[in-house]
Amino acid sequence: MQPKAFLLDLDGVITDTAQYHYLAWSELCQTYGFRFSEADNERLKGVSRMRSLEIILELNGKQNTYNDAEKQQLTVEKNDRYVQMIRQMTPADILPGVSAFLKDCRQAGIRLAVASASRNAPEILRLLGIAHLFDYVADAAKIPNSKPAPDVFLVCSQALDLPPACCVGIEDALAGVQAIHAAGMPAVGIRVAPHPVHKPDIALTSTAELSLPDLLKQLQSLS
Ligand code: B16
Numbered sequence: 001m002q003p004k005a006f007l008l009d010l011d012g013v014i015t016d017t018a019q020y021h022y023l024a025w026s027e028l029c030q031t032y033g034f035r036f037s038e039a040d041n042e043r044l045k046g047v048s049r050m051r052s053l054e055i056i057l058e059l060n061g062k063q064n065t066y067n068d069a070e071k072q073q074l075t076v077e078k079n080d081r082y083v084q085m086i087r088q089m090t091p092a093d094i095l096p097g098v099s100a101f102l103k104d105c106r107q108a109g110i111r112l113a114v115a116s117a118s119r120n121a122p123e124i125l126r127l128l129g130i131a132h133l134f135d136y137v138a139d140a141a142k143i144p145n146s147k148p149a150p151d152v153f154l155v156c157s158q159a160l161d162l163p164p165a166c167c168v169g170i171e172d173a174l175a176g177v178q179a180i181h182a183a184g185m186p187a188v189g190i191r192v193a194p195h196p197v198h199k200p201d202i203a204l205t206s207t208a209e210l211s212l213p214d215l216l217k218q219l220q221s222l223s
Pocket residue numbers: 009010011012021044045046047048049052079115116117118119120121140173
């Protein structure tokens with residue numbers, strides 16, 4: 001195939017916000033006496049804010065302890081901490097290889113969108129100084145079903161007025177690869193955890209391997 005657009009995930013593909021999500025959830029968990037480890041944090045990657053809280057509550061056997069309003073308040077507390085932490089982000093936090101890849105895409109006339117579960121995506125792109133490189137940034141608050149559902153990738157292709165088959169998704173999370181495939185697009189995976197069924201069409205071990213000429217060659221050879 002000859003891609004007309006790349007749809008990029010944010011956390012784990014453009015920048016590494018997982019460390020800040022982990023710190024913010026850890027502080028909240030300490031306040032409320034919940035257990036939460038770095039290994040638990042792996043389960044939150046690519047998952048929405050509310051679903052992340054529900055996973056933490058399940059890990060602590062507290063899935064029935066809080067009502068909806070209380071859960072909402074807990075996610076607000078977590079996000080307030082997270083927003084304080086990401087204020088320090090700068091263009092130096094863009095992952096290796098990403099800036100050159102984005103610039104090469106723009107020069108080649110290939111369109112770019114951000115397909116992230118994060119409601120903080122616009123602010124993070126602004127802090128990184130790359131917001132202007134994207135034709136569209138999906139509003140995570142308005143996506144009906146989160147990854148592994150295809151919604152965010154389909155919303156991006158619709159916003160760009162392109163058929164899904166002309167778009168390629170780039171993801172670091174297994175749920176993201178499932179979402180890309182469910183949207184009918186080829187998936188480029190960055191360090192995606194191995195899975196017997198859901199495998200990226202092109203697997204990279206680091207964003208430093210993102211090269212537009214290499215990806216175009218590999219995509220052309222996909223059936
Ligand atoms: P927020 P991605 C995801 O970003 C993160 O991987 C996930 O850990 C986080 O819970 C989610 O964004 C929501 O983020 O609280 O900022 O709305 O990987 O989809 O770019």
